Amino acid sequence: MKSSSALRSLIAGTFLAVAGLLSPLPAAAQSAYEAPLPADINTNPDLCASLPCQEVLPGADSFSERMGKPSYVEAYRTDNGDKQLVGYVFLSTDIVDIPAYSGKPVITLIGMDTQGIITGTKILRHSEPILLLGIPESVLTKFVNQYLGKYVGDKIEIGKGRDEEGYIGLDAITGATVTVIAQNQVVMRSGVAIARQVGILKIEPKPAIRFSALDEKLGWDQLVKEGSVQRLTVKPEQLGMPRDDQPYVDMYFGYLNTPSVGKSVLGDGGYRNLMSRLGPDDHAIFIVSNGSDTFKGSGFVRGGIFDRVQVAQDMDAYTFRDLDYLNLWGLEAAGAPSYKESAIFIIRGQGFSAAYPWKLVFLANKLDRETGHRDFVSFDREYWVLDKYQEAGRPTVVKPDAPWVRVWKMRAVEIGLFTALLVSVAVVYASRDALTRRSTRKNKWPVNAFKYTFWVISIGFVG
Structure with missing residues (x-):
C-alpha cells in the first residue's frame, strides 16, 4: 500500500511539474523576446483589437481605427455619454524602421496625450540576444519607462x-548601448512624426540647400580656417581617465555635398563618384580621426550599427548603419593631415536640411573614479555650410535661449529688486560708522531701521 501510494504521489507530482512548465507564464513574466504577434499587426484597421492600447494610454476606454499617414489611432474617454479625445496610440513600425543590435527593430506600442506628453510605452517584441543571455529584459522595460x-x-x-543646451538625459543600459540608442530613436521619432501630423508640433519643413555657383579648390588649412572642416576633440580626462598628451579621439569632419568642399577633399573624380551614389535626399559627411580610441565603436562589428557617432539637427537625430557607410580612401586637399581611421557616412531622409546648422555628436562612457560607475556622455560640434556656398546665403535661424537665460528673462523684476537689495546692503555696510555715531541709547533707529527691514525682506522675499 505504501509503495502504491508513493507511486501515485510521484506520478501526480510529475504531472503537476509538467503542467506547470507547459502552462503560460503570468503576463508580468512573459518575455517579449521573439514574442508571437498577430499576423495582421501592420494592416488591421482596428489596431487596438489585438494590442494592449489601454496599457499605454491609461484612462482611455475606446479607440478609433487606424488613420493618417503614418498611421495612428485616436483614444477616447467617455464622460456622461460623450466621447472626449484624450490622446493617440501608435505602433513604432508603422512610422520608423530602425534596427537595433540584432538587425531587427524593437516593436514598441506608444501612447501620447493631446499635449504631446508620452503616457506609456510597451515593448511588444524584440530580438536582442543580450537581453536573453546577459541583461534582464526588465532593464529594457525600465529604460523605456523613462519616457x-x-x-x-x-x-x-x-x-x-x-541643461545649458536644453537636453534631457536618460540613463543608459551598460552593455546594451546599441539597443538603447536605437530605442531612443524609435520612441522620439515616432512621437514627433505623429505630433506633427495631428498639429501638436507646428514645425515648418526646412527647405533643401541650394548651392551657389562658387566652385574652387581649397587646401586643408583653408578649409579648416573658413569652417568648412570642423574639429571635435575629446581628451581622456573628460572621460574620467588619466590625463594624457594623446587625445581620446581627435576628429575632423565636413559636409561633402558642397561642391567646393567635396572636390577639395575627394578630388574631382572622387566627388563625381560619390554624388552618383547618392539619392536626391541623401547627404554625405566625412570623418577622419586620430587618438587612442575609435569613433566607430564596436557595435558596427557585431550589429552593423555605429554606436559612437550620430548627427543631430533640432529634434531629429540620425544614426548610421553599415549600409550608410562608405570607405574614404584618402584626402586630396593639399596639406591634409595623416589619420588613423576614416569614414564617409550617408544621412538619409527628407527631414534633414544642410542649409541649416547641425551637430556631429560623439557618444562615450565616462568613468567615475570614486564609485567605478560609468555614465553615458556626449560631445558635439556644430557645422553650418558657409554663406558663400549657399545660393541665397545662410537662412535666418533664431536659436532658443539657454535655460538660465530664459529664467533670468522671466524673473527680471525679482532679479532687479534683489540686485537693488544687495546694493542697499553694500551702501549701508559702507556707512556703518556714520550710522552708529548717529545712534543713541534711546534712539537706535539709524541702525535698527535697516536691520529689521532687511530681516523682513530676507524672510518674506528672498527666502
Missing part, C-alpha cells in the same frame, strides 16, 4: 542631460 511624462518636442539624449 513617461516626457514631451515629444523635448531634446532627449542618452546619458547625462545638458
Whole structure:
C-alpha cells in the first residue's frame, strides 16, 4: 500500500511539474523576446483589437481605427455619454524602421496625450540576444519607462542631460548601448512624426540647400580656417581617465555635398563618384580621426550599427548603419593631415536640411573614479555650410535661449529688486560708522531701521 501510494504521489507530482512548465507564464513574466504577434499587426484597421492600447494610454476606454499617414489611432474617454479625445496610440513600425543590435527593430506600442506628453510605452517584441543571455529584459522595460511624462518636442539624449543646451538625459543600459540608442530613436521619432501630423508640433519643413555657383579648390588649412572642416576633440580626462598628451579621439569632419568642399577633399573624380551614389535626399559627411580610441565603436562589428557617432539637427537625430557607410580612401586637399581611421557616412531622409546648422555628436562612457560607475556622455560640434556656398546665403535661424537665460528673462523684476537689495546692503555696510555715531541709547533707529527691514525682506522675499 505504501509503495502504491508513493507511486501515485510521484506520478501526480510529475504531472503537476509538467503542467506547470507547459502552462503560460503570468503576463508580468512573459518575455517579449521573439514574442508571437498577430499576423495582421501592420494592416488591421482596428489596431487596438489585438494590442494592449489601454496599457499605454491609461484612462482611455475606446479607440478609433487606424488613420493618417503614418498611421495612428485616436483614444477616447467617455464622460456622461460623450466621447472626449484624450490622446493617440501608435505602433513604432508603422512610422520608423530602425534596427537595433540584432538587425531587427524593437516593436514598441506608444501612447501620447493631446499635449504631446508620452503616457506609456510597451515593448511588444524584440530580438536582442543580450537581453536573453546577459541583461534582464526588465532593464529594457525600465529604460523605456523613462519616457513617461516626457514631451515629444523635448531634446532627449542618452546619458547625462545638458541643461545649458536644453537636453534631457536618460540613463543608459551598460552593455546594451546599441539597443538603447536605437530605442531612443524609435520612441522620439515616432512621437514627433505623429505630433506633427495631428498639429501638436507646428514645425515648418526646412527647405533643401541650394548651392551657389562658387566652385574652387581649397587646401586643408583653408578649409579648416573658413569652417568648412570642423574639429571635435575629446581628451581622456573628460572621460574620467588619466590625463594624457594623446587625445581620446581627435576628429575632423565636413559636409561633402558642397561642391567646393567635396572636390577639395575627394578630388574631382572622387566627388563625381560619390554624388552618383547618392539619392536626391541623401547627404554625405566625412570623418577622419586620430587618438587612442575609435569613433566607430564596436557595435558596427557585431550589429552593423555605429554606436559612437550620430548627427543631430533640432529634434531629429540620425544614426548610421553599415549600409550608410562608405570607405574614404584618402584626402586630396593639399596639406591634409595623416589619420588613423576614416569614414564617409550617408544621412538619409527628407527631414534633414544642410542649409541649416547641425551637430556631429560623439557618444562615450565616462568613468567615475570614486564609485567605478560609468555614465553615458556626449560631445558635439556644430557645422553650418558657409554663406558663400549657399545660393541665397545662410537662412535666418533664431536659436532658443539657454535655460538660465530664459529664467533670468522671466524673473527680471525679482532679479532687479534683489540686485537693488544687495546694493542697499553694500551702501549701508559702507556707512556703518556714520550710522552708529548717529545712534543713541534711546534712539537706535539709524541702525535698527535697516536691520529689521532687511530681516523682513530676507524672510518674506528672498527666502
